[in-house]
Amino acid sequence: MNAAITSTGQREFHSGEQEQSLSLDFLHRYLLGNYRELYAATLALDVNDHNAVLIATNLLTTAAEADPARRRAEGRLIARRLALLPPPRVYGLFRALRRARVNNRRTRAIMRDWLAARPDLAFDAVKYRGAVKDVVRHAHLRPGGELGPFLFAPRGKAAYATPILETWRRAHYEQAALYRLPYTVAEGFAAKHRIARATFLDRIAPQLTRLERLRLQESARGLKADAVRADLTTMPLTRLASYVLSLSLDERAHRRTELTAALRAAARRAAGGQAGRWGSVVAVLDDSFSTYGSGHKRRRPLAVALACHFLLEALAREYTPLWLSGRSDALLVHPYGATPLGERVLDGLDRRPERLVIVSDGWDNAPPGLAGEVLRIWRTRLDPHRACAVVHLNPVYDAADFDVRRLAPTVPTAGIRDAENLVALVELARFADGRTGLPELRAHLDRRVEEFLGEDT
Structure with a gap:
């Protein structure tokens, strides 16, 4: 999936x-x-x-x-x-x-x-x-x-x-x-x-x-x-985020009011009835150099992160974004620098949110593996009762592992292509952390198939 x-x-x-x-x-x-x-x-x-x-x-x-x-x-x-x-x-x-x-x-x-x-x-x-x-x-x-x-x-x-x-x-x-x-x-x-x-x-x-x-x-x-x-x-939220990132930084600054209003309107549509119901949310958002993607998928990972930022802002009652670069102006983000996921995850957990959402390709390299260790210790020793729901959304397929790259076995990871699917993917991610098995997955898929075909459950 x-x-x-x-x-x-x-x-x-x-x-x-x-x-x-x-x-x-x-x-x-x-x-x-x-x-x-x-x-x-x-x-x-x-x-x-x-x-x-x-x-x-x-x-x-x-x-x-x-x-x-x-x-x-x-x-x-x-x-x-x-x-x-x-x-x-x-x-x-x-x-x-x-x-x-x-x-x-x-x-x-x-x-x-x-x-x-x-x-x-x-x-x-x-x-x-x-x-x-x-x-x-x-x-x-x-x-x-x-x-x-x-x-x-x-x-x-x-x-x-x-x-x-x-x-x-x-x-x-x-x-x-x-x-x-x-x-x-x-x-x-x-x-x-x-x-x-x-x-x-x-x-x-x-x-x-x-x-x-x-x-x-x-x-x-x-x-x-x-x-x-x-x-x-x-415009659809993720498509609009890609358009915004295609503009120069000067153009984005000049059209700040127009672009921000459009992104927030698209995010409200995507949130639907869930708007404001997610409690306190902290998002760790990847804007490192690897979010440039490739010539075929230029800035696609960063566009997903930017779209998720505005959607989570609409879903949350209280929202804190943490970009890896330390920038606070989401409209001016651009691919740059290393991927210090561990540090930003620590900053996010320090705020004790109800949800921590990580949007990243998972290539934690400053230093390598820190994010996984932080999340392992947090889940096994500091928050074993899961008071804080942590989920990792990854927009990049890792061909070598036949999956998206994961940060820690204790944290569910789901692939994401369009931010509009974020709510459904957070539900789907629970099948990736080992707490549910094939029968639960089959039941989930049966329900989704019935909804997809328009049948009565």
Whole structure:
């Protein structure tokens, strides 16, 4: 579970892409072969999109190894998870199954039902035309209306009755039409018509999705395309934290009021009904140099720590953040220095909180192992009755250990990718400290599966 939450098979600060991919692939194959039921159940957890696709692919590829009842249960989990995934991920999964020649009846049914549930398949046909065509071929489908001719002979018709298909046709020779298409499609037409980038961004702005606006905002600002402005108060918390960290320190200081208000609004949404109910909380937050991550996942560990900071502030009645660097201004944090986790954990425990939450990649190196010793002595001698709940949330998968790196056997550790999942992960972490066993884990997963599928308990 920790691997499926944190790892994307990409390079991390302490391990390369190949090492990450091989380690993750081994885990998937091991769980699939030995604990197939539990493996499928992880689709109901907050696993990242990369691992959700891998799980679905492996289950569909090995369908012959499961009995009919198990295949039906897996099919429901896969269908529900696919409904929650971004469309490009699902189309990528379907194309991978086509390349692997996986074409059993259940796979075709999943493809058919997913396409049938799409709110606007004509829109998909324009935005993901090659993928939709591959899926239709592989699942032996016959799209109705004008979709068939559009997919397989798009330039053969003089005009389309479906508005978006006709807009796509006109965009080949009429510049005004391209501004009614999705951004990713219109961008290609803009290049074909040699439209200035600033002009294109200004006029395509109404078609941009929320995340496209966030991604393009800074480049549009440089081009003075003022129409491309993201409403930061509606952004997801971790995504917003990544955006904030992508700005220079001067820009963050200049926009302090706007950025802080947006982060706190996102944190309140993520906290929901738990806001203010966590009592006194101390957070030890890692902003050491290793939180830079890698070129593939730039500043991702630090973004998770920053998002957790604002979420814990919203969850706690009384909150104290302790950044490893000693900084007190969360908005200006940046990856720098060693990882003196032991010292900061001591500072946190000294305040006697009800909860101590550690957000770190676990590479305690100043001095090495101090945090583990502090936590061991605290749990076994100073607080054996667990008056203070300690949990370690780790955003980085350790390929060598097939898990996230832990600080101490006595402290539960859970992988985290998005701060929005923090509350659920704190509950899940209790399965990692040895006080609960497989029956409890199965019961927890059964409950999560029922909730995920929308069944009555």
